[in-house]
Amino acid sequence: MNYMNKLIAIEWLKIKRYRTFWVLTGLFLLLLPLWNVEVANGFLKIGGAGKNSMNFLSTAYSFPQVWGNLGFWGSIFIMFISILVIIITTNEYTFRTNRQNVIDGWTKMQFLQGKAMLVVIFSLAATCYLFLLGMVFGAVNSGSLSSLFSEFNQVIYFFLLSLDYLGFALFLSVWIRKSGLAIGLFLLYSMIIENILKGIINHYSDKPFGNLLPLQASDELLPFPLMQMAKNLMSGGATLSLTTYAVATLGWCGLYYFGSRQLLLRNDW
Amino acid sequence: MSSVLSIQHISKSYGPIQALRDVSFDVPEGSVFGVLGPNGSGKTTLLGILLDVLLANSGTYSWFGGMDPARARRDIGALLETPNFYHYLSAFNNLEITAAIKQKGTDDRNRVLQQVGLFERRDSSFQTFSLGMKQRLAIGAALLGGPKVLVLDEPTNGLDPAGIAEIRDLIRKLSNEGITVIIASHLLDEIEKVCTHVAILKTGKLLLHGPVDEVLRSEDQVEVRAADMTLLQQSLQAMPGIRKMRLADATLQLTCDASVMPEHINEFCAGKGITLSHLLLKKKSLETKFMELTN
Numbered sequence: 001m002n003y004m005n006k007l008i009a010i011e012w013l014k015i016k017r018y019r020t021f022w023v024l025t026g027l028f029l030l031l032l033p034l035w036n037v038e039v040a041n042g043f044l045k046i047g048g049a050g051k052n053s054m055n056f057l058s059t060a061y062s063f064p065q066v067w068g069n070l071g072f073w074g075s076i077f078i079m080f081i082s083i084l085v086i087i088i089t090t091n092e093y094t095f096r097t098n099r100q101n102v103i104d105g106w107t108k109m110q111f112l113q114g115k116a117m118l119v120v121i122f123s124l125a126a127t128c129y130l131f132l133l134g135m136v137f138g139a140v141n142s143g144s145l146s147s148l149f150s151e152f153n154q155v156i157y158f159f160l161l162s163l164d165y166l167g168f169a170l171f172l173s174v175w176i177r178k179s180g181l182a183i184g185l186f187l188l189y190s191m192i193i194e195n196i197l198k199g200i201i202n203h204y205s206d207k208p209f210g211n212l213l214p215l216q217a218s219d220e221l222l223p224f225p226l227m228q229m230a231k232n233l234m235s236g237g238a239t240l241s242l243t244t245y246a247v248a249t250l251g252w253c254g255l256y257y258f259g260s261r262q263l264l265l266r267n268d269w
Numbered sequence: 270m271s272s273v274l275s276i277q278h279i280s281k282s283y284g285p286i287q288a289l290r291d292v293s294f295d296v297p298e299g300s301v302f303g304v305l306g307p308n309g310s311g312k313t314t315l316l317g318i319l320l321d322v323l324l325a326n327s328g329t330y331s332w333f334g335g336m337d338p339a340r341a342r343r344d345i346g347a348l349l350e351t352p353n354f355y356h357y358l359s360a361f362n363n364l365e366i367t368a369a370i371k372q373k374g375t376d377d378r379n380r381v382l383q384q385v386g387l388f389e390r391r392d393s394s395f396q397t398f399s400l401g402m403k404q405r406l407a408i409g410a411a412l413l414g415g416p417k418v419l420v421l422d423e424p425t426n427g428l429d430p431a432g433i434a435e436i437r438d439l440i441r442k443l444s445n446e447g448i449t450v451i452i453a454s455h456l457l458d459e460i461e462k463v464c465t466h467v468a469i470l471k472t473g474k475l476l477l478h479g480p481v482d483e484v485l486r487s488e489d490q491v492e493v494r495a496a497d498m499t500l501l502q503q504s505l506q507a508m509p510g511i512r513k514m515r516l517a518d519a520t521l522q523l524t525c526d527a528s529v530m531p532e533h534i535n536e537f538c539a540g541k542g543i544t545l546s547h548l549l550l551k552k553k554s555l556e557t558k559f560m561e562l563t564n
């Protein structure tokens with residue numbers, strides 16, 4: 001434990017006076033609730049058009065739907081933190097401080113463990129924040145607290161999703177080493193490439209195995225709320241269980257760590 | 270003298286380029302050990318391997334008689350290639366990270382900043398520093414926490430003449446305190462003035478290594494000039510005890526037996542009717558030796 005504390009203390013020294021860290025974190029902390037306040041109050045009409053159209057989503061802020069709903073929006077806003085992880089990690093390569101850390105007495109593994117700890121802590125912090133927001137939104141919009149915890153596993157899903165996104169960002173940074181390219185690839189992959197791959201795989205397989213791709217696996221844990229409603233209405237079609245997606249997500253996280261480890265140990269710095 | 274560092278058969282290639290070929294030597298405790306070589310000879314690659322940021326293809330090394338390498342590095346102050354710091358942090362805060370990784374106290378920071386002349390600028394961020402100041406900070410970071418060994422790769426890069434002299438004095442002072450200093454450089458003048466031992470590398474091969482006075486034990490040189498250089502050269506060819514002659518910059522450089530003194534040469538030439546306009550006994554410099562070895 002002392003070992004981990006020391007690593008975290010040093011990672012904290014690296015970021016606590018870094019403006020980009022505060023700006024991106026601040027934007028995440030500020031924009032996530034602001035966005036949801038607008039959706040909840042119908043200022044932002046998503047899934048409907050026109051002034052008098054029905055706003056399905058605004059109903060999803062009471063317990064227990066609030067967890068899945070906030071979790072979905074969180075899965076989009078976690079991009080801020082993913083990019084932050086990429087910037088923090090690729091900075092080390094740009095400044096060549098990855099080398100200096102090792103020269104000064106770290107092992108290469110300690111360098112990776114420090115960053116992996118950041119990923120875990122950022123994920124935990126984001127999850128706690130989401131929990132807090134959920135409590136506030138839920139309390140404001142629900143009549144009772146009786147169903148508070150009935151969908152609470154979605155908060156755990158958000159933790160897994162954060163771990164998945166941030167772990168992927170870390171792996172990409174260790175692999176690519178260049179800030180701009182890594183951010184570009186991250187955005188391209190998460191928004192376009194993965195969807196293309198998913199489409200191809202799902203088209204040619206009897207079960208939606210394309211949904212098990214790195215980021216999609218955890219996205220499946222927290223789908224777009226309207227999609228969930230639609231699915232419930234339609235039913236039918238082969239699906240994979242949430243447990244499968246949760247296990248797949250954890251599997252990917254393990255691979256990111258192992259892959260990063262191989263990259264770091266096998267290459268010159 | 271026991272050794273702080275032992276290098277055994279280290280080889281390293283970058284694709285088709287062989288950067289180091291079977292390099293082995295020991296660095297004695299308390300020495301100022303110069304690693305010399307022209308650009309691209311493998312100096313930085315060797316130090317990178319010793320500091321665990323580059324991987325050797327084969328061979329081993331051990332610090333302090335086999336201490337765990339990461340543990341050993343905490344007692345080694347090292348500057349490799351470039352000063353590497355967090356651009357957005359001040360000198361003071363950068364050193365906080367160095368101290369934390371080395372597990373040394375942070376109260377040493379003011380001392381090292383004063384030692385490298387950056388105390389007044391300690392709160393300025395690294396990105397505002399000039400090249401020389403960055404280099405000074407890197408040397409300061411290497412000194413943090415009182416290392417047993419200093420590894421300095423081209424430490425005078427970017428420094429002005431005063432800075433170079435300061436570094437030289439600093440190395441002497443640290444050496445007197447018993448700290449072992451390993452210094453890689455292509456500036457021979459800089460090495461020659463401070464080193465007790467040298468290793469000379471050329472295209473990845475270790476040409477020779479050992480104490481400076483042993484490596485440079487070889488012959489002294491005598492320089493002569495006269496109005497008629499051709500005549501001088503022809504005449505001296507007949508003089509016994511002169512082993513080699515080389516004409517460079519309108520000066521004849523003679524390599525003689527130990528018995529031949531400048532006055533003998535003067536006498537010999539006078540006997541041939543030649544008046545010397547220049548006669549100089551030159552202790553063989555590292556530079557000359559280096560040029561001989563690497564050309």
